[in-house]
Amino acid sequence: MPGLGTLYGLGGATTHLMDLQHADLIVIQGSNFAENHPVGFRFALMAKERGATIVHVDPRFTRTSALADLYIPIRSGTDIAFTGGLINYVLSNDAWFKEYVLAYTSAALLVDPEFRDTEELDGMFSGYDPVSHTYDPKTWSYEVDESSPPAGGEGGASVHEGGKRPKSDPTLQHPRCVINVLKRHYARYTPEAVERITGAPQESFLKLARLLIANSGRDRTAVYAYAMGWAQHTVGVQNIRAAATLQALLGNTGRPGGGIMALRGHASIQGSTDIATLYDSFPGYLKVPTVEKNETTFAAWTKNHTMRSGRWAEYPAFAVSLLKAWYGEHARADNDWNFARLPLNTGDHSDLPMFFAMKDGEVEGLVLYGQNPAVGGQNAALQRGAMERLKWLVVRDIFETESASFWKREDSNPEDIGTEIFFLPVSGVAEKAGTFTNTMRLLQFHEKAVEPPGEARSDLGFTYELGKRLRALYADSTNPLDRPLLDLTWDYESDDPHERERGEADVEKVMREINGFRVEGGEHVRDSHDLRDDGSTACGAWIYCGMFPEPGRNLTRRRTADPAQPAAPGWGWSWPDNVRTLYNRASADPDGNPWSERKRLIWWDDASGAWQGNDVPNFPLHTAPSYRAPADARGDAAIDGDAPFVMLEYGRSEIFGVNGTADGPMPTHYEPRESPVGNALYPNVQYNPVLKEWRRRDNPYHAIGDPKYPYVVTTYRLTEHHASGVMSRQLPWLAELQPAAFCELSPELAVEKEIRNGDWVTIETARGEIEARALVTGRMQPFRLGAGRFVHQIGIPYHFGYKGEVRGDSANDLPPLVADPNVTIHEGKAFTGNIRRGRRSPFSSRTLELEVVPQTEQTPFGSPERPGPMPGPGAEGGMVEHEIVPPAEVMEAARIVHARAEARAAEEEEGTDEHA
Amino acid sequence: MPEESRQLDLSTLLGRVGNAIRERVGALPNVLSARSKRLRPRIAGATATPGVCPYCAVGCGTTVYSKGNQILGIEGNPASPINGGTLCPKGAATFQLHVNPNRWTTVKYRAPFAKAWSDVPYAWAMERIAQRIKDTRDRTFREHDEHGNRVNRTTAIASLGGATLDNEENYLIGKLFRNIGTPFIENQARI
Numbered sequence A: 001m002p003g004l005g006t007l008y009g010l011g012g013a014t015t016h017l018m019d020l021q022h023a024d025l026i027v028i029q030g031s032n033f034a035e036n037h038p039v040g041f042r043f044a045l046m047a048k049e050r051g052a053t054i055v056h057v058d059p060r061f062t063r064t065s066a067l068a069d070l071y072i073p074i075r076s077g078t079d080i081a082f083t084g085g086l087i088n089y090v091l092s093n094d095a096w097f098k099e100y101v102l103a104y105t106s107a108a109l110l111v112d113p114e115f116r117d118t119e120e121l122d123g124m125f126s127g128y129d130p131v132s133h134t135y136d137p138k139t140w141s142y143e144v145d146e147s148s149p150p151a152g153g154e155g156g157a158s159v160h161e162g163g164k165r166p167k168s169d170p171t172l173q174h175p176r177c178v179i180n181v182l183k184r185h186y187a188r189y190t191p192e193a194v195e196r197i198t199g200a201p202q203e204s205f206l207k208l209a210r211l212l213i214a215n216s217g218r219d220r221t222a223v224y225a226y227a228m229g230w231a232q233h234t235v236g237v238q239n240i241r242a243a244a245t246l247q248a249l250l251g252n253t254g255r256p257g258g259g260i261m262a263l264r265g266h267a268s269i270q271g272s273t274d275i276a277t278l279y280d281s282f283p284g285y286l287k288v289p290t291v292e293k294n295e296t297t298f299a300a301w302t303k304n305h306t307m308r309s310g311r312w313a314e315y316p317a318f319a320v321s322l323l324k325a326w327y328g329e330h331a332r333a334d335n336d337w338n339f340a341r342l343p344l345n346t347g348d349h350s351d352l353p354m355f356f357a358m359k360d361g362e363v364e365g366l367v368l369y370g371q372n373p374a375v376g377g378q379n380a381a382l383q384r385g386a387m388e389r390l391k392w393l394v395v396r397d398i399f400e401t402e403s404a405s406f407w408k409r410e411d412s413n414p415e416d417i418g419t420e421i422f423f424l425p426v427s428g429v430a431e432k433a434g435t436f437t438n439t440m441r442l443l444q445f446h447e448k449a450v451e452p453p454g455e456a457r458s459d460l461g462f463t464y465e466l467g468k469r470l471r472a473l474y475a476d477s478t479n480p481l482d483r484p485l486l487d488l489t490w491d492y493e494s495d496d497p498h499e500r501e502r503g504e505a506d507v508e509k510v511m512r513e514i515n516g517f518r519v520e521g522g523e524h525v526r527d528s529h530d531l532r533d534d535g536s537t538a539c540g541a542w543i544y545c546g547m548f549p550e551p552g553r554n555l556t557r558r559r560t561a562d563p564a565q566p567a568a569p570g571w572g573w574s575w576p577d578n579v580r581t582l583y584n585r586a587s588a589d590p591d592g593n594p595w596s597e598r599k600r601l602i603w604w605d606d607a608s609g610a611w612q613g614n615d616v617p618n619f620p621l622h623t624a625p626s627y628r629a630p631a632d633a634r635g636d637a638a639i640d641g642d643a644p645f646v647m648l649e650y651g652r653s654e655i656f657g658v659n660g661t662a663d664g665p666m667p668t669h670y671e672p673r674e675s676p677v678g679n680a681l682y683p684n685v686q687y688n689p690v691l692k693e694w695r696r697r698d699n700p701y702h703a704i705g706d707p708k709y710p711y712v713v714t715t716y717r718l719t720e721h722h723a724s725g726v727m728s729r730q731l732p733w734l735a736e737l738q739p740a741a742f743c744e745l746s747p748e749l750a751v752e753k754e755i756r757n758g759d760w761v762t763i764e765t766a767r768g769e770i771e772a773r774a775l776v777t778g779r780m781q782p783f784r785l786g787a788g789r790f791v792h793q794i795g796i797p798y799h800f801g802y803k804g805e806v807r808g809d810s811a812n813d814l815p816p817l818v819a820d821p822n823v824t825i826h827e828g829k830a831f832t833g834n835i836r837r838g839r840r841s842p843f844s845s846r847t848l849e850l851e852v853v854p855q856t857e858q859t860p861f862g863s864p865e866r867p868g869p870m871p872g873p874g875a876e877g878g879m880v881e882h883e884i885v886p887p888a889e890v891m892e893a894a895r896i897v898h899a900r901a902e903a904r905a906a907e908e909e910e911g912t913d914e915h916a
Numbered sequence B: 001m002p003e004e005s006r007q008l009d010l011s012t013l014l015g016r017v018g019n020a021i022r023e024r025v026g027a028l029p030n031v032l033s034a035r036s037k038r039l040r041p042r043i044a045g046a047t048a049t050p051g052v053c054p055y056c057a058v059g060c061g062t063t064v065y066s067k068g069n070q071i072l073g074i075e076g077n078p079a080s081p082i083n084g085g086t087l088c089p090k091g092a093a094t095f096q097l098h099v100n101p102n103r104w105t106t107v108k109y110r111a112p113f114a115k116a117w118s119d120v121p122y123a124w125a126m127e128r129i130a131q132r133i134k135d136t137r138d139r140t141f142r143e144h145d146e147h148g149n150r151v152n153r154t155t156a157i158a159s160l161g162g163a164t165l166d167n168e169e170n171y172l173i174g175k176l177f178r179n180i181g182t183p184f185i186e187n188q189a190r191i
């Protein structure tokens, strides 16, 4: 989650679910909290019972809206315009939390004189390279104070040139103060502009703006909760940054009832980011070395990521400890800890480029661990087509998935498909032991209750055994390139003979390695301060240091909850160091006293010379508020006593992005890649100018305002189903609750297209078409973008596929592959399409799947053929005009539609009779 | 004793007693038939094992009730500070995720161009998978890329992890596949 990482320092929710009950205002945007995180939502309702206000900002009226005090509709993909409007309102009304902002954010720092804002460059920031379609972020930095002594001692990546201190103007008079740069940047985001772009009624927008101001400050706090509705956009990271900026200005982060609650989708999503199975990240957010940054030696790699202050000053210790954990005695100081054996990245190897590489025949073999891209992947037809080209495929799942059986779907001929496929059944969660990290960074251990049936095994056991077999196959190799496999420490043998016989590994042996231990003696490390860069410690993921501090004391297994402590510090273990509210130093004022009695969390205690309170301090325990770090200090000693954001270089939240977002230092509204309207804010830059796209025949994009695809389409999840449906559509209990694929549309659109509730409809894009039942509901409403201009939106749950107790077309056949430039997340939440009454034609997505794109037409990201920033059709252009039936007449019109449909049916019947 | 209570008349007193009983519905034993008296809960005497819901990221605590190797039920764990014993429809269906006739419990193999699955022995499949990985790796492994950069890798093998992997599983997957040498290690977390 770089959205939070770049502003605050760590990619995790800043708060915890239970803390929501302490909020005075809960803004839920980009999330259908009540339906997708149902049990977590109870803490929002507890807050409401105590008098808090809940506001839901979303394209669809859902159960979350029903339980909110205020629902504000906005068009999918316009969240930055909305949040930017709030930032503008807070700044222009001087309603920001002055003491907090001055002390804890970068507001007073001076921006580089060379920096140019979108206001000056017509929608672009300085540094754009039209050949590579990327930004050089050199000017997105601070003006350094040449007179300041260079900080940091040896080494040290610094976002500030030469490690010198940035200039600042605490009086905030200088026009290049970050806060003044922000003011100018967001000046365009007036309430009128917000309404015109997002379709949110001005009165509702203003109501929320006033609520935010009234519920922030010393005595009150507001919290934001978001989920995939913010992430799955070509501006996904900036959506989150926008809210983080607003929360910093309002002084809500690091405080009880405040912050940003990132609602991760599934049981282990946070864990899979922490202990990353992501191409660019090693466990603990260490970066995978890449040729792009010349990280070809251990020294070059670690230098790039070692910060002067805070925990990242210990990057070399974390990196050496990881390589010691992997390679044991083969990682030595004299061979650079075996670094030269590591595979290096050369670009973006994430999920989407991976599927293109598969489609183009580069990837021969794929191992799917409980993943179902045939349904869950975007432009799913392309992904199925890609899988057909695999030589071999391993599928590990509980049930037969669409991805395991893509070769026998209705529109394929197995005799044409040469993929060798292995299906290996897996253990359910109750049939194996291990930990999940939930949405609030909390690790909880689930014990093994029973044996898995038949040949089902845990993914742990499978991976362990596969490793053993591979190492045996390579045992005699003398090829140095095979060394990494042979050098691995790979002994997780279970002490239980029964488990050993079944090939299962000992999960606590793996946990011990993740937690870390001393190489000599083998004692577990107690926290990340114990790690060393001299090879004396091994540790698989430094952020999880301390979860298993000694043999027999696995803190993730703790299950003590004291009702007097809602944060439940005795239940499981949260990273880092069992901290529940990140950056909680900010819950006290610069002098170390709580901002108010009502909102106290931790505070400085002079008598004991330490921080104390109701949470583990996320701050050096004995650093007094008055402490000022000497210029040559490093690590924790370089953190000032009033700098709560300990993972960032100066400990202040970076409301001007100097930490490496690819698409600008401040969130800016751009339209989604596919949109029915032009960018009303910056008419000459239609969409994120550095988004990642793949212009290929098998991934066509719609033109802006294309009359063939006039509606916004968004995909989403249901309470009763899970992801691609493997873990829900095969369960009769759940299948019965949501038995059919459907789409939601407004009565207005239904009237326009003569669709009745319950009709079969076909939704269509250039990528494919799917059929579903129409759910015509007033919960969907057209967005009014100024007089006479409306945009319709269609919503489709994406859980369905061609296997399971309930089946249906996959909504993911519709969206294109296009991605955010920071994290390559796709844009499933906002694309365009069309809808018509009736069922689809058979085998409609066939062409895309089978077509092999010739080499000459494969244009990977960054290819020069791509035009520069895409100008939009202008503020008023590109808009498909819709005639909107006034609400009072919608019902009448619906009746007419109904009557016509009946007449049609009757005619057809007559026709059949005659024929007979 | 306070003045007022001495002046209570009988009907007030009875009224209070009645209220007290009504407020404690359940405090008095219900009328039970002889058969009902003999009934025991399905989970009586079962082993209770603490678990975690595998669906969404709220992380509700569960209790898995089992006898021998049979799961009898999976319920919300009342002690959990997150869910206090409650579960949503998905979490409440965790039992059926495990005890489900649709589940595949044998290793299936589909040969190239075959029209059907066939059952194969576990060890055979494991060895064959290892061999296919080795074969692909050995043919496609490159020490340097086309620009002469040392990359030590193969781009012909990919691993895509799901939404319900344990941390320890992710750790081993990352450790193994990085060292097989593929950069294509991805997860639902991005998707």
Ligand code: SF4
Pocket: A037, A038, A039, A040, B053, B054, B055, B056, B057, B058, B059, B060, B083, B086, B087, B088, B089, B090, B091, B092
């Ligand atoms: S029971 Fe529901 S809310 Fe709780 S973790 Fe499971 S899916 Fe999420």
